[in-house]
Amino acid sequence: MNKYFVFVYLIFCVLFSSCITNKDLVYLQEKEGLTAEDLGLIEQPKPYRVQVNDMLSIRVKALDQELVGMFNPVGESGSGSQAGGLYFNGFTVDMHGNIEFPILGKINVLGYTIAEIKEKVETELLKQYFKETAEIFVTVKLAGLKYTTIGEVGTGVHVLLQDRVNVIEALANAGDINVTGDRKDVLIIRQYPEGQRIHHIDLTDIKAMQSPYYYIQPNDIILVKQLKRKALGAGQTAMQNLATVSSIVSLIVSTYFLTRNL
Template identity: 65%
Template sequence: MKRFFLYYILFFFILFSSCITNKDVVYLQDKGTKVNDSLQIQALSKPYRVQVNDVLSIDVKALDKELVEIFNPTTSAMGKTQQSLYFNGFTVDLHGNIEFPILGELNVLGFTVEEIEEKVKSELLLKYFKKTAQIFVTVKLAGLKYTTLGEIGSKGSNVLYQDRVNILEAIANAGDILDTGDRKDVLIVRQYPGGQKIHHIDLTNITAMKSEFYFIQPNDLIMVKPLKRKAIGAGQTATQTLTTIASIFSVLVSTYFLARNL
């Protein structure tokens, strides 16, 4: 009988320790790293370089507005939308090229948007315009697209029209990580010219703000694993855990006394 109740106590301890605590859900905690109150986020040392399947929005402006219309297929009365950019934007093909009006194929793989601006401007001046045309070229990514999976509020693809987005902004836009999600080991699947790589980031630690993966990149996949506590099946809070324990304890006690009376 004593051994039986010792098992109950051990089971009670395991379940009680499985409830989710503040340390599991609070972002950017100072875990004894002695960071300054005014932690500065350093800009990415390496600007984003265009990859295969990226969609570019390219605007060409000059003194003669009618003359440059052919170079701006995505301009319309409705403006530039995600749908119009999908059909009329400049998609980087598997060889790293875009098909630009008049100029034909331009290789942009591995270039920054600033470098592409200079390249398009130079080609236009060389083959089509004179310097007196006062050409102005603007190149932007057609939205920063990323995908979320796992223990997160909204799964699927999202597009944000910003030049830079950090992972907390991306997660907030997707409905935040659920209480049952593991914030200490969030996975980022990132595309590189040679393939994909998986990176890890601990969002409960304030040092995540200094990580090279704190800012997301186009086509990133953010995966949030479930906490091990969820697999146990106990509640997320102490109250829920105690309710679960009480129910299981009651069933076990009833089973034990019924077995003794047989």
């Protein structure tokens, strides 16, 4: 009978060690003696540089709005910031890094910041079409920050009408990571001019706020893997594991007595 109890004991230890603890669930924990005060002021990310497939909202204003009507979508009254409207009226960066702008034609914006694109469009308008006396004013914005979430999180494509979003905000907008999701190794698949790269970030560690991948960029893919505990089929809590162990113990004991009486 001793061998059966040893077997039960081993199962008991394995299942209880598979519980999902607070260390697996809590974001931005102070680890290795590092505190929030030790981190100091977290610097804002550098200005984003436009990539292929980004969508831009560009609007031209002047004292006489009739002069700039051809550069702006017909009937627009501020609603153009909505993602759906900008799909038809915005400017998508093509595979060569260009946008097609009325009158001016192709303008290369690949690798430029929003401020640099604004200056570039204003310069070209004054050079090719307007005089200084027109007092034109150009606004350039990203048409929302689009990103994708997949895995142990609300799966889908999301658009936030913000210029700057960190990964925790992005995950919260997607419904947050499931209890069985691995917060210690979240994958950020990021687009670069030469292709895509995969980056890793541990969201349970407060040092994640210093990571260059803490703030997401347009077209990022956030992939959350499942914990090994889930893959093994273990319970998420001690009570769930206890129920599993109880069932196993009951089965083993019943089997033992049945075989003993044969």
